[in-house]
Amino acid sequence: MNIGVLNEDETAAIHEASLRLLEGVGVHVPHRETMERFADSGAAVDFDSERVRIPPELVQDCLEAAGKSFAIYGRDPAKTASFGVGKRNYNSIAGEASWLEEDTLTRRYARLEDVRTACKVADALPGINVVGAMSDPQDVSSAVQDVFVVKEMLKHTSKPIHFWFNTRASARYVCEMLTAMAGSEEAVASRPPTYNFLEPISPLRFPRDGIDLLYETARFPLPVSIGPMAQAGATAPVTLAGTMAQENAEILAGICITQLISPGVPVCYGGIAHTFDMRTTQLVFAGPEQALMAVGFVQLGKRYGLPVYINVGLTDAKIPDAQAGMEAGITLAMGAAAGADIFGHLGICGVDQASSLVMLMMQHELIGYVERLMDGIAVTAETLATDVIERVVGGEGGFLGDEHTVRHFRQEHWFPELLDRRFFDPWAEDGRKGMAERCRQKLQHILDTHEPEPPPKELADELERIAEAAARELGRTQHGKA
Numbered sequence: 453m454n455i456g457v458l459n460e461d462e463t464a465a466i467h468e469a470s471l472r473l474l475e476g477v478g479v480h481v482p483h484r485e486t487m488e489r490f491a492d493s494g495a496a497v498d499f500d501s502e503r504v505r506i507p508p509e510l511v512q513d514c515l516e517a518a519g520k521s522f523a524i525y526g527r528d529p530a531k532t533a534s535f536g537v538g539k540r541n542y543n544s545i546a547g548e549a550s551w552l553e554e555d556t557l558t559r560r561y562a563r564l565e566d567v568r569t570a571c572k573v574a575d576a577l578p579g580i581n582v583v584g585a586m587s588d589p590q591d592v593s594s595a596v597q598d599v600f601v602v603k604e605m606l607k608h609t610s611k612p613i614h615f616w617f618n619t620r621a622s623a624r625y626v627c628e629m630l631t632a633m634a635g636s637e638e639a640v641a642s643r644p645p646t647y648n649f650l651e652p653i654s655p656l657r658f659p660r661d662g663i664d665l666l667y668e669t670a671r672f673p674l675p676v677s678i679g680p681m682a683q684a685g686a687t688a689p690v691t692l693a694g695t696m697a698q699e700n701a702e703i704l705a706g707i708c709i710t711q712l713i714s715p716g717v718p719v720c721y722g723g724i725a726h727t728f729d730m731r732t733t734q735l736v737f738a739g740p741e742q743a744l745m746a747v748g749f750v751q752l753g754k755r756y757g758l759p760v761y762i763n764v765g766l767t768d769a770k771i772p773d774a775q776a777g778m779e780a781g782i783t784l785a786m787g788a789a790a791g792a793d794i795f796g797h798l799g800i801c802g803v804d805q806a807s808s809l810v811m812l813m814m815q816h817e818l819i820g821y822v823e824r825l826m827d828g829i830a831v832t833a834e835t836l837a838t839d840v841i842e843r844v845v846g847g848e849g850g851f852l853g854d855e856h857t858v859r860h861f862r863q864e865h866w867f868p869e870l871l872d873r874r875f876f877d878p879w880a881e882d883g884r885k886g887m888a889e890r891c892r893q894k895l896q897h898i899l900d901t902h903e904p905e906p907p908p909k910e911l912a913d914e915l916e917r918i919a920e921a922a923a924r925e926l927g928r929t930q931h932g933k934a
Contacts, residue, residue: 453828454791457747463755466693466748470701471508473656478505479705480657483664489712504705511704514711519718520757522675524582525643527633527907528610533581535675535720535759535793540826542765542819543582544574545797546614546649547601550806551587554892557771559806562587566807567601570799571608573809573895576902579819585615586799586807594618595927596919599625603915606633606645610905613646614797619661623668625922630672632914633907641672647720650710652680652702654687663709670714677761678706679722683735684745686728692745699725700752720793721756723749724763737766737803738779743786750790759793765815770802772814772888781818788822813891817870824866835860870894 458466478496481487481504491497493513496505521536533541551562570586585601592600598618605613606629617623627640634640648669650662666676680702682688688695703721710717725745727736736742746762753760765784769776787795799812840856843849851857870890872879879885885893906912 453789453826455747455786455789456751457744458751462693463748463751466697466700466752467755469697470704471511473698473701474506474511474705475508476505477656478503479652479702480504481663481705481709482658482660485667486663486709486712490708493712506705506708511708514708515704515756517711517715518707518758519675519716521759522644522647522718522720524612524647524675525645526609526611526613527606527645528905529643531581531611533612533794535718538791539793540788540823541582541794542580542798543614543794543796544570544580544584544799544812545586545807546584547588547616548586548800548804548807549588549590552770552801552806552808552810554808554810554895561590562807563591564589564600564604567604568608569899570807570809571605571613572902572904573812573898574799575609575611575904576898577812577816579816579823580798580812581611582614582794582796583609583611584797584799585613586809586812588616593923593927596622596625596922598622599629599919599922599926602626602629603919606915607907607912608904614649615646617648617665617669620665620668621926622922623665625918625926627668627671628918629915632918633911637672640674644672644674647675647677649722650676650678650706652678652706654680654682654702655698656702656705658706658709666710666713670717673714673717675718675720676706676710677720677722678703678710679724679761680706681735681763682725683728684725684741685730686735688725692741692748695725696723696745696748696752699723699749719758720761721749721753721758722761723753724761725749726763734768735803737763737768737800738783739768743783746783746787746792747790750787750792754791760791761794761796762787762790762792763796764792765795765798765818766800767811768802770805771808772811772891773886776811776814777818777887780815781821784815784818785822785825788826809895810888810891813870813894814887817868820866820868821871830864835864 482502487497490504523534550559566587567585574580574583601615680699682699684695688698727741746764750760764787765780767776767779798815801808
């Protein structure tokens, strides 16, 4: 079940437009060593303006060199997320600066304790197989933020993790933590617990720190997801095709960067462009254009043979209301039907306005719904059930009590946890609760009952030691606390 919005000629036209942009306009690469590698590989490099013009032949060589599949592993190696092999993965958001207080629906700055809570909750949700930190803790110095985030994540979930790397200096300590968990650098290379995220800055620019830290994570290497967030009408052309051509060029340039730093490193194609709302001057997370571009990017990424990450299952709503259900449900279903490998980042309140665990509960319910859609309809002699129909029509009982029903109903029918299918009176007697309240109840149940599997004491102690070493070298936490 792979849907599309572009025909073969249209995907080829976008690809060719991207190649023209890369060779004619070029990309801004503010990193001397990387510019030198481009120059040595045949690109036209202006070192003064830090602009690199990439010939089509180099793009093709790097596409061919890039790893096309990979898996990431949890502290429990049985818990995995696989990319490029036809599986779907779901991750909670890697980090937000704000945190939604669910009881008052007010925002505050995120704290390190929120990372622990986010990990505990996502660890309990079977549909989330990549746990995001959901918090950029503001009570931790930015110089060591990723180090302290990873320390908490490795302690509070046994699933694969996702977070935002900061700088090359802090990434060195993060890599030391990953090595401590896995046992050796070779073990991290064979069972990476996370992937890096390189985000170009539209239009056609790259962040220096984002490139620089790739040289650190290349020691294993860690897989790299490349995802610009071009905004149609603001940081990219207002037309969807123009935005896709530009973003595709940015992704292709990112693939070149990764392969020049670490040939063969696996990459994930992150087609996560959005539109810009001309009325509110806000990025749009879940408009119909977002769904269209997401499906189109899946087609482009698969054209290159790469696993694909798209931003679907999101919403512009601030609470899990009817708007949230409509937007997240439609876009997630379209993205899954297109054949993407990973969807995210789930658990965002509105457009990067805060992390919301209640929103994550609703999106987790959607995962179950969409997964049932993707299972499709099994057509066999057993499921066609002509003998059952003949028996019932002949007066031998009814379908409800038939042994065939007992044998198959659990596999054929999806049973939601939060969607309410009861008659009116039982619903009313139970307090007339809407979806948001049911999500809050499920969240509270998880917080009250779930305890993630703790790491061995030796690993926990080593993570604390590494975090303290990073704090001494790079900067203390904001309030002097680890």
